[in-house]
Structure formats: structure tokens, C-alpha cells
Amino acid sequence: GAVVSQHPSWVICKSGTSVKIECRSLDFQATTMFWYRQFPKQSLMLMATSNEGSKATYEQGVEKDKFLINHASLTLSTLTVTSAHPEDSSFYICSASDPGGKAYEQYFGPGTRLTVT
Amino acid sequence: ELKVEQNPLFLSMQEGKNYTIYCNYSTTSDRLYWYRQDPGKSLESLFVLLSNGAVKQEGRLMASLDTKARLSTLHITAAVHDLSATYFCAPSSGATNKLIFGTGTLLAVQP
Secondary structure, three states: OOOEEEEOOEEEEOOOOOEEEEEEEOOOOOOEEEEEEEOOOOOEEEEEEEEOOOOOEEOOOOOOOOEEEEEEEOOEEEEEEOOOOHHHOEEEEEEEEOOOOOOOOEEEOOOEEEEEO | OOOEEEEOOEEEEEOOOOEEEEEEEOOOOOOEEEEEEOOOOOEEEEEEEOOOOOEEEEOOEEEEEEOOOOEEEEEEOOOOHHHOEEEEEEEEEOOOOEEOOOOOEEEEEEO
16 A cells, blocks of 8 residues: 655754654655644644645645745655744644545655654 | 534543544535544544445444535444544545544543
């Protein structure tokens, strides 16, 4: 089956620094990937849609200058949290669809837990 | 803007009992997904419902979709402790098939 990986699985950083999270589709090519954020005991909130070769589409209320998304290849999207603050501490999850397979299916990565101190 | 409500938010049930989780959404959607999440983990896909009237079953779980009523249900039959988790529904929105997640239902099955 289609597999999506994320790296790192967890990261601790100091306030004011930037952190990059990678999302890879391991055995398929994904023209579109999605980034979600989940705070403890809450639901998943869609942050942005990452489009290969073009700018990401951000959901209302998500700061595009703070959460930089790059989708430079068909198998890799990155989310960079710039000038991180403690309130950015969260569980970040990406997902991708396989247009060459079951296009309606979405495959989720294992998530990245970010803690900002 | 698509909004999704699930109820109940929390469900405590005894093993062997049946129960239904409801998912209501506010605007038209062609597809609806159900996921399971264990503590500290990412999402596990349970069902993808692709059309009105769709019904899918896997083990003790059965999901259905009524697009006219904008309602999906996840029915649990003869619950067992291993089903304890948080369950999310997520209708899709737009041409990109982005998912909008419901509030989630925390299910605790007591032995």
C-alpha cells in the first residue's frame, strides 16, 4: 500500500528558531499534499494544501509567512515553522493522495511532534 | 465553509454493547472518510464512503452515508476493549479533496 513518511518524528527547539518538517510519499508520486495541525485533545485542523511546483494554498487564519510550505518534487513537501514560539507546539501531520492509484484515498504520515521551549 | 459536527464527543460503553456515532456536515460533499486515532499516533483509515447510500462494514464497525441529509454514521456492534480510541469523520471539500475533520468522538470501552 501507499506509504507516507515524516521526518523528524519529534523535535524540540528553542523559541525564535525555525524548524523544518519533511513529508515524503515513499512509493507513489503526489501532486498534492496536505498539512494538518493537532493540539492535545483536539481535532485535526487543515493548515494548507501543498501543490507540486506551485505555491501552497493556505486555510483562513494560517499565517503563510510563518508556516512556509515547499513542494519541490512529486515525493516531497516540507513545512518550515519560522520563529517558533511555545504556542506553535503541536502535532503536525501530513497526508497525500496517489493519483495513479485510488485517487480518492488519502494516506497519512505518522506525524511530527513539535515542542517549542 | 464546510463545518462538521460529531456526537457524542465522549462515549463510555461496556463491552458487548452497541452504539452509533453521528457525523453531521453543513454543505454538500461527495465523499466522507472515517479514521481512528490511538493516543500519540497518527490516523488509521477505516472507511471511505463515495456515494449517497454507501454502506461499508469491517468487523464490528459499519459506516453509512446519506448525502441528502448530510449525515454519516459509524455503528459499533458488540464493542470490545480494543475499539477504544478517538474516531473522526471527515467529509471532503473542493476539487483538491481536502478533508475537514469533525470534532472527534473519544470512545472508551469498559471491560
